[in-house]
Amino acid sequence: MRWVTYDAGDGARTGLLDGDSVRGLAAGVSLVALLGDDGEALAEAGGTARRDPAEVRALDDVRLLAPIPRPPSVRDGLCFLEHLRGCYRALGRPAELPDVWSQTPAFYFANPAAVVGPYDDVPIAPGSRLFDLELEIGAVVGRGGRDLHPDTAEDHVVGFTFFNDWTARDHQMRDMAQGIGMGKGKDSAITLGPALVTVDELEAHRGERGWTFEVSATVNDRRLAKGSLADMDWSFGELLAFLSRGTDLRPGDVIGSGTVPGGCLLEHVDVPDPTAWTGWLQPGDVVALASDALGETRQVVRPAPPVTPLRTGF
Template sequence: MRIARWVDGADIGEGFVDGATVIPFPDGLRVAEVLAQGIDAASALFGRRDLAAARPLADVRLLAPLVPASIRDFVAFEEHVEGVSASVDGKSEVVPEWYEAPTFYFTNPHTVRATRDVVPIPETQRLDVELELAAVIGGVPGSDGENLDAASVAAHIFGYTVMNDWSARDLQSREMKVRLGPAKGKDFAMTLGPWIVTVDELEPYLDADGFLAVRAELFINGELIGDDLVSNMGWPFPELVMYAARNSVVVPGDVLGSGTVGHGGCLGELWGRRGALDPRPLEPGDEVRMVIEGVGEIVNVVGERVPAPVVPRARERSRQRHRSEVAGSPAGR
């Protein structure tokens, strides 16, 4: 099954992509509700779909396939870490801690874009993209999604979608020197789409170790920049979900990105390996196309830079500990 959201004239539709058509869910259900009910309930809904309500896919504009409850983005590809660390941090390395656990960061669920959107960008001179596969969490009867173990975790993966983690590498490099982030280097945009493909559709691509051996490709202005197999990630998706839920909780609608695939899944990796901005950073008007086998493709055009209010530098402060010691304070008058 493929699940999507779309604009059809003045209406927003949510339902199934069935061949070259879109069909609204029965009973006016929304994607969030279907995710919460889980994969078995979604299969039952698909059996009840109203073919008379179908609309040509070509006649609607796809939205992001869900409004995420949260977005965790992992860094699960060793080859990506090797390359991009040089361009962001100035040193190519994979620290020993990377191998101990599948590290992630939380990013902004409020700036999610759809395929075919023009994506406005901040005032960056090193705009980059990151090609990823993302898992979408669904509901499981009797489970609250907390502290999931290996035996139960896979059932919480409802499906997969393509992810582009847009990245301003110059902003990211500055803020990560403060030992936090990435923050504003990633805050402005994340593309998800074109739809959610349910987990059963990708089962034929599972290798003997439980990794998804689907091919991922990045094209910029029609040129193939990088390609990889998603099975090159250091942990399979159920282990990413298990780590996310460790002493925590995952809920329906959560999105978990794999991290950037290796072998040119982003420009930053190539900059680090080549020691130069080759290929050049993205500029307004550039087209970015990402394709993942068995899932689909997303296409975006880079929009114009959007100036933002200037934030002042930190002020030098006295480090006094009592108001009475500060000249002009009420207690000192």
């Protein structure tokens, strides 16, 4: 099933994507409300959408929102270590990673209020001159759990969607210098969509080491990167098991895979000083993520809103 959240002019609704149309459920039914321990509510809703939808709309006549517009929480992992090596190389640092990166998967808590839809315009983060995209896949938790086992944790994933972790690299540099984790560098926008594609829809893309579907990113229709979940160094099962240690994962939580290698502009910086590089996103640029398995997002970058200084001289 391919679930979407859409607006046809009378507020957000949940529907099932069916070719060039959306088969909508009754008003007031959210996708998160259909997730839970047994999956029966989602399956029943899918049957209702197919047999007796509350409405049927042409896809061109609706605005697709993020499938989970306000997740209970958003965590972003770093499961492709080659992405980190690529960033290190671009910054002139040794690409050999310390042992800590092979001990546990890294992650940070992201901002659920920053979630935007798959075709929404994205303003550059206020005050940023080094604005970037990140090609990622988001796993959506369907069945909650705590202290999950890495061999079975992925059974708690109901499906996948694109996850574009827009990043202000100059703000991120300041965040890292302050040393308490990600802050304003990762706070402006997170794209989810276009649909939540359930795992049963993706069985053809399951291999011995996990999911194998390919994803790509373009800027102004020029390919930036292409990759596959098969290249993950940490699996989603391992990531969810680590995230759930001593705490609860809840239905609707969104877990980012981390960036597919090459899937951000930072990895393509080719000058010693990243602040002097001219390839960062600019107003009017069009960023698209695409996959035969997940669909496509397509967004226009817009100018940053003005910044009010916190103090004179800053």
